Amino acid sequence: MAQSSINLSRIVLADIWQHKWILLLTLIVIGNAMSVVYTSYATRKQTSQLDQLLQERDRLDIEWRNLLLEEQSKSEHSRVTRSATKDLKMVRPLPKEEVVIRLQ
Template identity: 50%
Template sequence: MTTNLARIIGKDLWHHKWLVALSLCVLGSALAVVWSAQESRNLTAHWNDLLQQRDQLDVQWRHLLLEEQTLAEHSRVARMASKDLNMHRPKPSAERVVRLP
């Protein structure tokens, strides 16, 4: 009986082969939509991670610029030159003027 039932189902499916093919296409299309939605979610999450990383790098860049400006202040450089390196401004009598020909 199972072989007859299987044969009947097979003949019926063969008789309606376009309907079966259309059903498979609809199923494939549904799976493609699910896959596409998941990829879209993954890409959106990755995009948000990249935006957050960009913002963190921007903040770090601004802090580095502030640090650079602080370290390059004239008063700080002059103070370090005089105290740490024991440098001083030459006296006007010790200055030499160099002229190019």
């Protein structure tokens, strides 16, 4: 029995060796298929990440515009004047109370 299995193994190996180009091409095709699958996976993953980053950019852009509007509304001259007189109890000095300092 051991002799027949050795002979069978030699016959199988000899048959594979005769068709080595077909085996090599089969391995190349399988390797190529695996690389296509991996590339598709990586592309989908990066596309998903790009979509998330674009959404984050849009959210930050909206927040930036809101902050600019808030800054503009808080820096309006009439609002500053109103806040100074109402909250801080400030009044404009009379012309005779004004002091002009000149730098030389």
